Amino acid sequence: MAKTLRESGKEMTAAATARLRHAGLRPTRQRVELASLLFKTCDRHVTAESLHDEVSAAGVKVSLATVYNTLHHFTQAGLLRQVIVDSSRSYFDTNTGDHQHFFLESEGMLIDIPAETIAVAGVPAPPPGLSVDRVDVVVRVKRA
Amino acid sequence: MAKTLRESGKEMTAAATARLRHAGLRPTRQRVELASLLFKTCDRHVTAESLHDEVSAAGVKVSLATVYNTLHHFTQAGLLRQVIVDSSRSYFDTNTGDHQHFFLESEGMLIDIPAETIAVAGVPAPPPGLSVDRVDVVVRVKRA
DNA sequence: TCATAGTTTAGAATCGTTCTAATCCCGTTG
DNA sequence: CAACGGGATTAGAACGATTCTAAACTATGA
Numbered sequence: 624m625a626k627t628l629r630e631s632g633k634e635m636t637a638a639a640t641a642r643l644r645h646a647g648l649r650p651t652r653q654r655v656e657l658a659s660l661l662f663k664t665c666d667r668h669v670t671a672e673s674l675h676d677e678v679s680a681a682g683v684k685v686s687l688a689t690v691y692n693t694l695h696h697f698t699q700a701g702l703l704r705q706v707i708v709d710s711s712r713s714y715f716d717t718n719t720g721d722h723q724h725f726f727l728e729s730e731g732m733l734i735d736i737p738a739e740t741i742a743v744a745g746v747p748a749p750p751p752g753l754s755v756d757r758v759d760v761v762v763r764v765k766r767a
Numbered sequence: 768m769a770k771t772l773r774e775s776g777k778e779m780t781a782a783a784t785a786r787l788r789h790a791g792l793r794p795t796r797q798r799v800e801l802a803s804l805l806f807k808t809c810d811r812h813v814t815a816e817s818l819h820d821e822v823s824a825a826g827v828k829v830s831l832a833t834v835y836n837t838l839h840h841f842t843q844a845g846l847l848r849q850v851i852v853d854s855s856r857s858y859f860d861t862n863t864g865d866h867q868h869f870f871l872e873s874e875g876m877l878i879d880i881p882a883e884t885i886a887v888a889g890v891p892a893p894p895p896g897l898s899v900d901r902v903d904v905v906v907r908v909k910r911a
Numbered sequence: 912t913c914a915t916a917g918t919t920t921a922g923a924a925t926c927g928t929t930c931t932a933a934t935c936c937c938g939t940t941g
Numbered sequence: 942c943a944a945c946g947g948g949a950t951t952a953g954a955a956c957g958a959t960t961c962t963a964a965a966c967t968a969t970g971a
Contacts (some may be wrong), residue, residue, distance in 0.1 A: 685920095
């Protein structure tokens with residue numbers, strides 16, 4: 624038997640709520656809405672503005688400030704990862720595992736590259752007093 | 768015989784002027800001043816603001832807008848390379864060759880990693896219609 | 912149900928950067 | 942060497958992304 628839209632909506636909400644609780648975040652209406660959108664599908668890359676547009680288009684009223692707050696809270700809680708590829712916008716990735724990215728600057732598009740396919744060798748020891756936090760690889764691509 | 772300050776100043780200016788001419792850039796007073804500072808030593812990493820502070824501290828009057836214009840012109844001319852490691856500021860590197868970076872975010876500090884020491888293997892073919900422009904590796908480091 | 916601490920919000924503020932339009936100056940020409 | 946023409950410089954306004962503020966709201970535990 625196929626699920627009704629209402630039923631799958633409820634499931635989403637329940638899943639999002641559980642995910643937030645598990646991450647130690649209070650499941651407010653706004654966070655549940657945003658989490659539902661973000662984690663409905665896998666490997667999403669959003670900016671604050673794109674997510675705000677999306678949630679607005681879905682007929683839900685959430686302020687842009689809350690989208691920013693939520694993205695940061697989700698990131699701190701380990702639900703998202705911030706990707707730095709552009710000096711004027713921040714991207715957030717729903718894939719928090721070890722992986723890298725293709726970046727198509729002209730369209731602000733990110734594509735995941737699984738960690739297994741790429742290997743970085745020969746990273747030198749950092750200067751004394753410093754330790755490696757993580758190694759980011761960005762493969763910048765162009766049309767044609 | 769040691770050179771006087773005035774003599775080395777003149778040499779700097781002459782070298783900077785030649786470099787600008789060679790790059791097809793009109794050697795204005797401001798560009799010569801900025802080029803002298805940038806290329807006096809090797810492997811510098813500056814932001815518009817840090818360079819503006821530096822040139823101002825040297826007692827030279829150059830507007831911030833000109834620093835931005837100049838950094839972009841130098842980059843287009845191949846004298847500088849833009850480094851994207853921070854979603855809120857742009858860094859410019861006087862080393863335009865193939866190499867990578869350590870980035871100490873807490874202090875906005877960049878350190879070059881020679882291309883030879885680091886190797887990236889297994890970069891997959893980009894999606895159809897796209898071609899690789901370049902591969903950037905950023906080793907994010909922390910204190911202690 | 913109540914209290915409280917955490918959330919949300921509109922709007923102002925901030926920051927880095929770019930734009931505008933007036934002025935300036937480098938290099939060429941006469 | 943003076944005049945010219947177009948690129949370069951500039952102050953200040955404008956801009957876009959993000960953060961802040963302070964007031965209103967709400968999830969949660971007692």
